[in-house]
Amino acid sequence: MVEVEGRVAVITGASRGIGAGLAEHFADRGMRLGLCSRSRPVLPSGDDVVAASVDVTDARAVDAFADEVASRFGTIDVWVNNAGVLDPIGPLRDIPADDIATHLAVNVMGVVHGTQAYARHVRARAGEGILVNLSSGAAEHGYAGWAAYCASKAAVDRLTEVVGLEEADAGLRAYAFSPGVVDTDMQALVRRCEPERFPAVERFLELARTQAFNSPAHVAASLLALAFDPAQRPDGYRVRVPDEAG
Ligand SMILES: NC(=O)c1ccc[n+]([C@@H]2O[C@H](COP(=O)([O-])OP(=O)(O)OC[C@H]3O[C@@H](n4cnc5c(N)ncnc54)[C@H](OP(=O)(O)O)[C@@H]3O)[C@@H](O)[C@H]2O)c1
Numbered sequence: 001m002v003e004v005e006g007r008v009a010v011i012t013g014a015s016r017g018i019g020a021g022l023a024e025h026f027a028d029r030g031m032r033l034g035l036c037s038r039s040r041p042v043l044p045s046g047d048d049v050v051a052a053s054v055d056v057t058d059a060r061a062v063d064a065f066a067d068e069v070a071s072r073f074g075t076i077d078v079w080v081n082n083a084g085v086l087d088p089i090g091p092l093r094d095i096p097a098d099d100i101a102t103h104l105a106v107n108v109m110g111v112v113h114g115t116q117a118y119a120r121h122v123r124a125r126a127g128e129g130i131l132v133n134l135s136s137g138a139a140e141h142g143y144a145g146w147a148a149y150c151a152s153k154a155a156v157d158r159l160t161e162v163v164g165l166e167e168a169d170a171g172l173r174a175y176a177f178s179p180g181v182v183d184t185d186m187q188a189l190v191r192r193c194e195p196e197r198f199p200a201v202e203r204f205l206e207l208a209r210t211q212a213f214n215s216p217a218h219v220a221a222s223l224l225a226l227a228f229d230p231a232q233r234p235d236g237y238r239v240r241v242p243d244e245a246g
Contacts, residue, residue, distance in 0.1 A: 001221070002229040005030030008073045010066070012056050012114055013083030014041040017184030018134070021216020022080060022223065029224070034069030034076070036062075037083065056083045056110030066117035078130040078227045079118040081111045084152075086186050090197040092147040100148050107152030112159065115174075119167050128171040130227040133160045135176040135238070145198035157238065164237045173233075175226060178240040180214035181207055218244040 009026050013019035015037035023035050023042050027049070035041035036054035045051045050069050054061045069076060085106050088099040111133050122129035138146055139153035157176040164174035181187065181204075190204045207213065222241045225232040 002225055004224055004228055006032065007077045007228070008032045008034070008069070008075065010034040010069055010076055010079045010114075010118070011036075012054070012062075012081055012110070013037050014043075014051075015039045016042065017186060018179055018182050018216055018219060019080075019082040021182075022082065022220045025217050025220035026224070032073045034065065034073070036065050056081075056113055057105045059109075059113045059116070062110075062113040063117050066121055070121060075125050075127055076118065076121055076129070078132060078223075079114060079121075080132045080134070080223070081114040081156075082134045083110055084134060084186075086146075086149050086189055088148055089145050089189075089193055091145065095147070103148040104152055104155075107149070108155045108159075111156050115159065115163055119163060119170070119172060122167065122172045123170040126170075129173070131160070131163065131172060131174040132177045132223060132227070133175070135160070135178045137178060137240075139176065139178070143198070143200050145193070145200075161237045174237055175234075176238045177223065177226070178238075179219040180241045180243055181212070182216060182219060183208070183213040187213075212243070212245055214241055214244045 009031050011019050011022050014023045014035035020042035023033060026033055027043060032048045034050045036052045038055050041051040043049050050072050052065050054065045056062055085103060088095045118131055133156050135156050136153045138150045139157040142150050160174045160176040191208060193201045195201050219241050226239055
């Protein structure tokens with residue numbers, strides 16, 4: 001297992017689900033953490049944690065949070081833009097356009113804000129940095145009922161690729177990171193959908209019946225290997241966590 005004690009990570013969307021699981025795993029391995037979400041992050045502020053209530057749609061709040069973490073811990077080694085939403089679900093023709101805009105404000109602009117804050121941080125520190133933006137199979141494949149989510153994750157993929165090109169000279173590596181299927185509130189929401197709104201729901205119900213999920217700890221270990229183990233470094237910017245079940 002790669003040594004990460006004392007390294008500094010920021011995780012957005014750290015109150016529950018994958019973000020909370022990453023935070024707990026990273027803390028167990030001795031990392032120092034900047035955690036944010038709108039509600040309280042899973043770990044409280046302390047010697048090794050800066051925990052803040054931040055809405056990622058607010059660029060200034062994200063910038064201020066990045067400054068706070070850097071002033072406490074110095075260089076941020078890895079920044080994980082994990083905060084995300086799935087709603088609205090259903091045929092695009094039926095969805096109020098404002099709901100699509102609200103979704104994009106979180107899943108696209110939230111990632112833009114975190115990415116900008118981190119790219120500026122890495123360039124100012126003249127060091128190395130690892131940006132991990134949570135993506136999904138929905139970036140590459142369309143699912144009926146998920147117009148907003150598929151569009152937002154496709155946008156995350158492309159902006160991650162571009163930032164990787166723009167910031168390579170500053171030492172930034174950028175990854176669009178698909179965690180596989182993890183049993184979180186977001187997955188519970190998927191399983192509650194009627195087939196009329198989300199025709200592929202049966203596939204996700206079957207995953208739950210067979211418990212074919214990736215655990216947050218498995219995702220966290222994969223992310224740390226990607227970030228800090230040179231032997232695990234991929235050629236491209238797109239990374240999919242292998243299925244834990246094998
Ligand atoms: N679960 C899966 O199978 C799966 C698969 C592929 C990709 N992903 C991606 O992985 C990421 C995490 O998903 P999850 O399943 O863990 O979801 P989740 O359980 O619904 O958790 C989402 C997290 O994002 C935070 N969040 C939402 N809106 C926010 C905002 N405006 N500002 C700050 N934080 C916000 C939430 O905290 P607050 O509500 O407290 O703000 C929460 O901590 C997402 O980007 C998702 O698209 C998940």
